[in-house]
Amino acid sequence: AQSVTQPDIHITVSEGASLELRCNYSYGATPYLFWYVQSPGQGLQLLLKYFSGDTLVQGIKGFEAEFKRSQSSFNLRKPSVHWSDAAEYFCAVGLYSGGGADGLTFGKGTHLIIQP
Amino acid sequence: NAGVTQTPKFRILKIGQSMTLQCAQDMNHNYMYWYRQDPGMGLKLIYYSVGAGITDKGEVPNGYNVSRSTTEDFPLRLELAAPSQTSVYFCASSHPTSSSGEQFFGPGTRLTVL
Numbered sequence: 661a662q663s664v665t666q667p668d669i670h671i672t673v674s675e676g677a678s679l680e681l682r683c684n685y686s687y688g689a690t691p692y693l694f695w696y697v698q699s700p701g702q703g704l705q706l707l708l709k710y711f712s713g714d715t716l717v718q719g720i721k722g723f724e725a726e727f728k729r730s731q732s733s734f735n736l737r738k739p740s741v742h743w744s745d746a747a748e749y750f751c752a753v754g755l756y757s758g759g760g761a762d763g764l765t766f767g768k769g770t771h772l773i774i775q776p
Numbered sequence: 777n778a779g780v781t782q783t784p785k786f787r788i789l790k791i792g793q794s795m796t797l798q799c800a801q802d803m804n805h806n807y808m809y810w811y812r813q814d815p816g817m818g819l820k821l822i823y824y825s826v827g828a829g830i831t832d833k834g835e836v837p838n839g840y841n842v843s844r845s846t847t848e849d850f851p852l853r854l855e856l857a858a859p860s861q862t863s864v865y866f867c868a869s870s871h872p873t874s875s876s877g878e879q880f881f882g883p884g885t886r887l888t889v890l
Binding site: 694702706750763764765766767 | 780809811816817818819820821824834835866878879880881882883884
């Protein structure tokens with residue numbers, strides 16, 4: 661069965677500093693990879709996705725992520741964080757085959773705290 | 777487009793009561809999903825549907841039922857509420873021809889069972 665690991669439950673970063681959130685997956689094939697952000701009391705918003713092609717993908721709000729097949733990783737990065745980036749971040753994987761649609765498997769999330 | 781809408785936003789149930797969580801989407805998406813999110817955890821798939829009249833179980837289906845009579849609506853039914861069903865429930869949808877498989881999420885329903 662597929663699984664997603666986000667090793668960091670909480671991360672604290674100073675405003676203006678760089679950020680990297682880790683995500684590792686276990687899957688039988690190359691999955692579709694996603695990063696979602698959830699602000700308190702809100703639903704999930706897609707930051708970026710990877711399914712093929714260039715392994716460095718750009719997303720919204722200045723985020724990017726790099727797919728590394730050899731490490732089964734899909735880490736999220738941002739060069740300079742803003743106080744508004746404080747939120748919960750979820751990595752997710754999915755496998756879409758044969759025209760069908762399976763649900764996504766989510767990691768447990770990383771809570772990002774921004775220090776002034 | 778309203779996207780994915782969910783009602784109610786909040787609900788408190790007593791043990792043994794039943795209720796239906798409503799979900800609707802106006803994007804003409806064939807695929808719809810129900811997830812639950814427990815504190816400190818990621819989302820877990822309860823049920824999903826690939827089109828009207830077709831539903832299938834996800835990772836945690838016990839205690840829930842779904843139906844899909846139209847493309848737009850995908851209600852989730854709790855028949856005998858239990859404290860273990862206290863959670864935040866998210867509905868999502870996606871388009872079958874989207875090669876990226878992106879899912880669009882509703883704002884969630886926060887359910888407490890006492």
